[in-house]
Amino acid sequence: MSSYPKTDRLMQRGADFLGSETAILCGAMSWVSERNLVSAISNAGGFGVIACGAMTPELLETEIAETQKLTDKPFGVNLITMHPQLFDLIEVCDKAGVSHVVLAGGIPPKGSVEAIKGGANPAKVICFAPTLALAKKLLRSGADALVIEGMEAGGHIGPVSTSVLAQEMLPELAEDHIIFVAGGIGRGQAIAGYLEMGAAGVQLGTRFACASESIAHPDFKKAFFRANARDAVASVQVDARLPVIPVRALKNKGTEEFTAKQREVAGTLDREEIAMEEAQLQIEHYWAGALRRAVIDGDVENGSLMAGQSVGMLKAEEPVADIIQKLMAQSEEALSRR
Numbered sequence: 001m002s003s004y005p006k007t008d009r010l011m012q013r014g015a016d017f018l019g020s021e022t023a024i025l026c027g028a029m030s031w032v033s034e035r036n037l038v039s040a041i042s043n044a045g046g047f048g049v050i051a052c053g054a055m056t057p058e059l060l061e062t063e064i065a066e067t068q069k070l071t072d073k074p075f076g077v078n079l080i081t082m083h084p085q086l087f088d089l090i091e092v093c094d095k096a097g098v099s100h101v102v103l104a105g106g107i108p109p110k111g112s113v114e115a116i117k118g119g120a121n122p123a124k125v126i127c128f129a130p131t132l133a134l135a136k137k138l139l140r141s142g143a144d145a146l147v148i149e150g151m152e153a154g155g156h157i158g159p160v161s162t163s164v165l166a167q168e169m170l171p172e173l174a175e176d177h178i179i180f181v182a183g184g185i186g187r188g189q190a191i192a193g194y195l196e197m198g199a200a201g202v203q204l205g206t207r208f209a210c211a212s213e214s215i216a217h218p219d220f221k222k223a224f225f226r227a228n229a230r231d232a233v234a235s236v237q238v239d240a241r242l243p244v245i246p247v248r249a250l251k252n253k254g255t256e257e258f259t260a261k262q263r264e265v266a267g268t269l270d271r272e273e274i275a276m277e278e279a280q281l282q283i284e285h286y287w288a289g290a291l292r293r294a295v296i297d298g299d300v301e302n303g304s305l306m307a308g309q310s311v312g313m314l315k316a317e318e319p320v321a322d323i324i325q326k327l328m329a330q331s332e333e334a335l336s337r338r
């Protein structure tokens with residue numbers, strides 16, 4: 001890779017932590033972040049992360065082994081905290097010698113961080129921090145690094161924008177901790193800005209979802225190339241009794257179907273047929289199925305086209321290495337102009 005001295009310097013801590021050439025992570029994307037994309041990202045100098053999603057421990061074991069065949073560079077595994085077999089999945093990562101585990105989807109359950117760090121092959125733990133108070137708590141409880149992700153991002157989102165989270169958290173945390181910024185990043189100029197504010201690196205999802213190495217269906221990719229920022233909308237909660245985490249996706253028929261699904265699940269909750277935890281799990285299974293329909297089957301009408309607002313900047317398929325080079329060059333150019 002060419003040299004980008006100013007960007008490299010600001011990314012040094014993040015890259016050392018990840019064991020990669022650049023501190024650019026490709027955030028885990030269910031169905032998309034599998035062996036091909038993850039190994040391509042790590043081979044190109046970034047940091048790939050397998051999306052475990054709803055995989056069984058056996059499937060995750062295979063995915064890790066297949067990824068290891070395609071790259072000898074480090075990569076991470078993203079585990080969803082509400083997965084019923086979370087601790088078995090942690091054991092799979094430990095046995096396979098995975099260097100970094102990302103815990104997503106809520107506050108890590110008791111003992112999970114300890115299990116990741118205390119196995120035969122201790123891994124580093126990366127968590128998502130939605131607020132400053134929680135960020136401090138997670139760092140006290142053993143998280144080695146944090147991702148702060150704004151509501152511009154694709155997939156499950158919080159309520160606050162990336163620019164506000166970065167201003168709130170980086171001045172307090174970035175000097176002593178490794179903080180990665182995610183959500184809405186489409187160009188290197190934005191990366192330069194967050195690095196200057198103290199971020200150790202950045203995480204992108206949408207920008208990489210349509211890379212040449214991504215196995216996403218050609219129709220899924222076409223929908224991304226056609227979309228504008230305003231087409232990537234957050235899902236709406238229709239029933240106050242059923243708290244669902246909003247999901248940002250391109251609007252289509254599937255967006256309406258989700259409203260119906262929420263009503264159906266809220267009904268079963270009302271009739272006390274299921275508990276709240278089960279209701280939330282059903283919602284998550286719904287998303288996993290809908291995303292699979294779009295990413296794998298190419299059903300862009302009824303499936304879920306999870307995408308962030310940066311989708312409007314995507315115009316064509318590009319190899320991962322070109323995307324990373326471009327982001328680094330844009331960041332370097334911005335820093336050089338300062």
Ligand SMILES: Cc1cc2nc3c(=O)[nH]c(=O)nc-3n(C[C@H](O)[C@H](O)[C@H](O)COP(=O)(O)O)c2cc1C
Binds near residue numbers: 051078154183184209
């Ligand atoms: C199609 C898609 C699927 C995603 N799936 C997951 C997931 O399974 N777990 C997770 O932690 N984040 C998931 N994300 C979020 C990404 O990891 C990443 O943090 C986010 O895309 C960054 O924001 P950006 O889309 O604006 O680049 C997903 C994002 C997209 C676009």
